[in-house]
Amino acid sequence: MGLVTDRAPKQDRSRATRQRILEAAVSCLAEHGWSGSTVAVVCARAGVSRGAAQHHFRTREELFTAAIAHMAEQWLGTVRERARALPDSGGDRTYAVVDMLVTVHTGPLFRAALHLWVAAADEEQLRPGVGALEARIGREAHRLAVEFLGADESVPGVRETVQATLDMARGLGLANLLSDDSARRAGIVRQWSRILDTALRGSVQGGVGGSGRQPGEADPEPGALG
Amino acid sequence: MGLVTDRAPKQDRSRATRQRILEAAVSCLAEHGWSGSTVAVVCARAGVSRGAAQHHFRTREELFTAAIAHMAEQWLGTVRERARALPDSGGDRTYAVVDMLVTVHTGPLFRAALHLWVAAADEEQLRPGVGALEARIGREAHRLAVEFLGADESVPGVRETVQATLDMARGLGLANLLSDDSARRAGIVRQWSRILDTALRGSVQGGVGGSGRQPGEADPEPGALG
DNA sequence: AATCAAGCATGCGTGCATGATTGTTTCTGC
DNA sequence: GCAGAAACAATCATGCACGCATGCTTGATT
Secondary structure, three states: OOOOOOOOOOHHHHHHHHHHHHHHHHHHHHHHHHHOHHHHHHHHOOOOOOOHHHHHHOOHHHHHHHHHHHHHHHHHHHHHHHHHHOOOOOHHHHHHHHHHHHHOOOOHHHHHHHHHHHHOOOOOOOOOHHHHHHHHHHHHHHHHHHHHHHOOOOOOOOHHHHHHHHHHHHHHHHHHHOOOOOHHHHHHHHHHHHHHHHOOOOOEEEEEEEEOOOOOOOOOOOOOOO | OOOOOOOOOOOOHHHHHHHHHHHHHHHHHHHHHHHHHHHHHHHHEEEEEOOHHHOOOOHHHHHHHHHHHHHHHHHHHHHHHHHOOOOOHHHHHHHHHHHHHOOOOOOOOHHHHHHHHHOOOOOOOOHHHHHHHHHHHHHHHHHHHHHHHHOOOOOOOOOHHHHHHHHHHHHHHOOOOOOOHHHHHHHHHHHHHHHHHHHHOOOOOOOOOOOOOOOOOOOOOOOOOO
């Protein structure tokens, strides 16, 4: 048959090392930040040489662009995994959902994404990739939060309430960066879930200005993951 | 009299350039991030040579340590300035306070602090200084929020509600990093100010687990500024 | 078995940021 | 007015990270 037009990656080893490099990149982002995640550091963590990384990704930017997509996959898997452990219904479920949302914003994946996020604010080369990650993760996070909470977005104010919950989770994840914030966080999660439960039941509703948003059309929500 | 033991900075020019370097450092942090804020860049923005900066701050770390303190001063001034424009009372006041808190988390000062914050998660040399900034700003932010909102922290749950508000503001500030998030933010601020107003009036209260915190003893709240 | 290409490792050159050194101007004290 | 120190400027030296170019190893094809 013809030549190697299909670029068949029959070498399983190649894909394996590629995966190792990507996972090492994400880990290094969480542990050493953006500028600290040099290709040499990533390669050292992956246990390969710099030449290997350069074979798979010509430039550093290309490497982390791929790592961003890798992170999105990991995040979706994490959330779906944790979602199975949620209680079926009742007031406990609201707490469980809020706790889960906040928890996935305090893990290593969120740290990595946060580093990328902040770095992308200045490094122009990162903005497109991180922007795509942000958009995708944000939409998914909001969609899953609405689903898990059983919220009715056709009720005015509910959408904003859910968004506020996610933004608070991001804030808590940010607060957990430097020091262990788990003690303070626990109390906030409890209180927030109470307030959220009350708000979603209809006590605190009301149209938000003249927005008049339809349930279907989503405004982009910034994404962050844990 | 004796020699220059008192280190009297009689040279006004010296203090002036020092201030210019510090302000340039903060601005560069907001615009170029941590690793992008090289001393040469800061000096270029300040309009001085690298030697001048090196005269005032021997090392880069020393420069940004001083810049951190400078930021804290600026932040306090900004908040006090904005606080004077708050309405006296009524439901509008809650909205105005929330809006103000969120606004100061979307400005250049918050961007600079955010960059420092994230950088300090990895750069060990930055942690003490940024930790102090975080502690001071966090305490002040919480104290001012309680004061402006007229919240009664002796009521169980109120403290956590205020903290959650600040964490949400931080999350909104983070969301505003890459893209202009003002439209989405406006709706969230409106909705949350409604919920917060209801929560602070006593509808959504309740002890937070077995924390049993006394009103006086503050747990450290992470700081962020705008 | 031989050959060829992909996967991978090693060494080199360039550019940049930091810190240190030296030189020049400006102010202060006697 | 002069000496001395401080403020500031300019240059040098070291280290690091990236990208490239070369060479070795492994697996696939015939």
